[in-house]
Amino acid sequence: MPAESQWFHSAVVYQVYPRSFQDSDGDGIGDLRGVISRLDYLATLGVDVVWLSPIYTSPQDDNGYDISDYQDIDPTFGTLEDFDELVAQAHARGIRIVMDLVVNHTSDEHPWFVESRSSKDSPKRDWYWWQPPREGMEAGAPGAEPTNWHSFFSGPTWELDETSGEYYLHLFSRKQPDLNWENPQVRQAVYAMMRWWLDRGVDGFRMDVINMISKVLPLRDGPVIGAGPWGDGSPSFICGPRIHEFLQEMHREVFEGRAGKLLTVGEMPAVTVEQAVLFTDPARHEVDMVFQFEHVGLDHGEHKWDRRPLDLLDLKASLGRWQAGLAEVGWNSLYWNNHDQPRAVSRFGDDGQYRVESAKLLATVLHLHRGTPYVYQGEELGMTNVPFADASSFKDIESVNYYAAATGQGLLVEEVLDALRLGSRDNARSPVQWDGSPHAGFTTGTPWFPVHPNHSEVNAERAVADPDSVFHHYRRLIELRHTEPVVADGDFTMLLADSPAIYAFTRSLDGVTLLVVANFTGEEQKVTGLPEAQRWADAELLLGNYPDADATPLALRPWEATVHRLG
Numbered sequence: 001m002p003a004e005s006q007w008f009h010s011a012v013v014y015q016v017y018p019r020s021f022q023d024s025d026g027d028g029i030g031d032l033r034g035v036i037s038r039l040d041y042l043a044t045l046g047v048d049v050v051w052l053s054p055i056y057t058s059p060q061d062d063n064g065y066d067i068s069d070y071q072d073i074d075p076t077f078g079t080l081e082d083f084d085e086l087v088a089q090a091h092a093r094g095i096r097i098v099m100d101l102v103v104n105h106t107s108d109e110h111p112w113f114v115e116s117r118s119s120k121d122s123p124k125r126d127w128y129w130w131q132p133p134r135e136g137m138e139a140g141a142p143g144a145e146p147t148n149w150h151s152f153f154s155g156p157t158w159e160l161d162e163t164s165g166e167y168y169l170h171l172f173s174r175k176q177p178d179l180n181w182e183n184p185q186v187r188q189a190v191y192a193m194m195r196w197w198l199d200r201g202v203d204g205f206r207m208d209v210i211n212m213i214s215k216v217l218p219l220r221d222g223p224v225i226g227a228g229p230w231g232d233g234s235p236s237f238i239c240g241p242r243i244h245e246f247l248q249e250m251h252r253e254v255f256e257g258r259a260g261k262l263l264t265v266g267e268m269p270a271v272t273v274e275q276a277v278l279f280t281d282p283a284r285h286e287v288d289m290v291f292q293f294e295h296v297g298l299d300h301g302e303h304k305w306d307r308r309p310l311d312l313l314d315l316k317a318s319l320g321r322w323q324a325g326l327a328e329v330g331w332n333s334l335y336w337n338n339h340d341q342p343r344a345v346s347r348f349g350d351d352g353q354y355r356v357e358s359a360k361l362l363a364t365v366l367h368l369h370r371g372t373p374y375v376y377q378g379e380e381l382g383m384t385n386v387p388f389a390d391a392s393s394f395k396d397i398e399s400v401n402y403y404a405a406a407t408g409q410g411l412l413v414e415e416v417l418d419a420l421r422l423g424s425r426d427n428a429r430s431p432v433q434w435d436g437s438p439h440a441g442f443t444t445g446t447p448w449f450p451v452h453p454n455h456s457e458v459n460a461e462r463a464v465a466d467p468d469s470v471f472h473h474y475r476r477l478i479e480l481r482h483t484e485p486v487v488a489d490g491d492f493t494m495l496l497a498d499s500p501a502i503y504a505f506t507r508s509l510d511g512v513t514l515l516v517v518a519n520f521t522g523e524e525q526k527v528t529g530l531p532e533a534q535r536w537a538d539a540e541l542l543l544g545n546y547p548d549a550d551a552t553p554l555a556l557r558p559w560e561a562t563v564h565r566l567g
């Protein structure tokens with residue numbers, strides 16, 4: 001029997017990327033007062049929790065995922081007073097606030113790193129990963145980095161500090177040095193900071209790349225990627241030997257004994273189902289759920305810039321395995337989108353003729369899985385990928401660095417641009433489209449990132465006024481999770497696993513069964529082989545994505561998705 005129900009089984013989380021959500025002061029960058037001004041919209045949508053991407057003091061090298069003060073708000077976003085008001089106003093609407101916790105690394109401008117870098121004898125020297133050049137090599141010589149690891153943001157993971165002649169580790173940008181979690185002082189400093197936010201009223205944390213904090217010692221070369229020179233360091237830092245110990249310690253030091261409904265979700269690239277069971281087993285006191293990456297890697301070839309179309313069979317096999325793997329112990333998080341992923345309707349649906357239908361289909365399929373669904377800002381409007389003109393259109397450090405590295409290696413500019421158009425994180429970062437006015441109601445100034453030209457058609461004002469919009473479909477799905485115990489806690493059975501066009505499954509609890517059937521193509525599809533087909537043909541239609549009551553699970557129109565109920 002699956003473990004007992006928990007409050008977050010019937011909750012839906014909405015992710016706000018503050019920079020692109022709503023500007024309130026005309027500087028072209030979203031801010032906390034902007035978020036406050038849209039809380040009623042979020043309450044109408046019905047979400048239970050808001051996860052705020054980082055708003056801490058930061059040089060913004062990686063849009064706030066490089067933090068220089070964990071206990072203050074970046075002036076771009078507002079003040080601590082604004083933050084307190086946001087928490088109070090969200091709570092008044094029954095919405096919890098979850099912070100982004102970025103503690104695999106800090107900014108290189110964080111006082112901890114400034115102190116650490118100041119001298120080899122600094123008391124904070126071993127708060128970070130400092131190492132001499134590779135044995136027998138001169139600091140700064142090509143290949144003298146302590147290991148051959150390739151950074152997530154291109155180039156080596158090691159940066160030479162000229163003064164001391166040593167290198168520091170940065171899995172991400174050179175302005176994001178990795179903290180050394182082996183040092184208990186580091187861990188205690190992080191826990192104290194987390195307690196300070198909880199005491200201030202926040203309701204939990206989304207933990208950035210938290211499965212990378214424990215490294216395998218000594219740090220050593222990884223398998224060479226392609227023709228080299230870089231290697232894959234991930235065997236040395238994905239779910240390292242002390243990861244469970246660190247998360248259990250964090251739980252003890254930060255969360256244990258606190259009343260109230262708190263949420264913890266660990267972002268865990270490359271995590272396996274087997275590991276996820278351990279991380280999310282309530283009896284182990286680590287985290288409530290993890291973000292896994294398998295399903296958002298299925299359209300990658302050798303690497304994320306080598307894209308291929310999604311094969312529905314792969315998607316069903318992957319998500320089905322995660323559903324089965326966490327059926328008895330642990331819990332899934334469910335997402336198509338976040339600030340690092342291209343827009344789902346462009347990626348997995350049809351953002352042209354069937355934009356509305358396919359956006360609703362993706363929502364239906366995801367929200368009816370077992371797990372906690374996450375909605376990324378604008379997803380509920382069916383926002384689409386950005387039409388990037390040229391290299392200067394990309395702002396994200398990952399895209400900018402990749403462009404320089406790939407064209408530097410001789411790849412054709414147009415090919416690199418096409419890869420970026422499909423895969424760039426900037427696709428998710430264009431401003432939320434609130435209305436049809438020149439800057440889509442996002443700002444009265446000049447937006448830091450241009451609003452999407454389709455905002456006159458795709459915008460919140462129109463969506464809220466139209467009962468058949470993508471927005472209202474999300475609202476109904478969220479309501480369904482709140483009101484139907486089978487959505488929150490029912491078991492999951494995949495059907496028609498071999499169909500290349502149809503995604504079908506049931507959810508069952510206490511004599512109630514829901515059947516979800518979705519056509520992932522732009523053509524009509526007959527659905528054959530459904531168990532108990534005739535009973536389902538006569539069953540009650542709970543929800544569909546075509547605005548009429550003719551829907552049957554046995555024949556689906558283009559991108560049609562239906563939810564029927566028995567019992």
Ligand code: ISL
Binds near residue numbers: 062209267339341
């Ligand atoms: O988007 C990615 C690159 O293709 C991922 O590898 C991403 O970098 C990874 O999921 C970690 O993401 C998180 O940590 C990064 C930050 O840039 C991302 O925005 C954040 O979600 C470093 O803090």
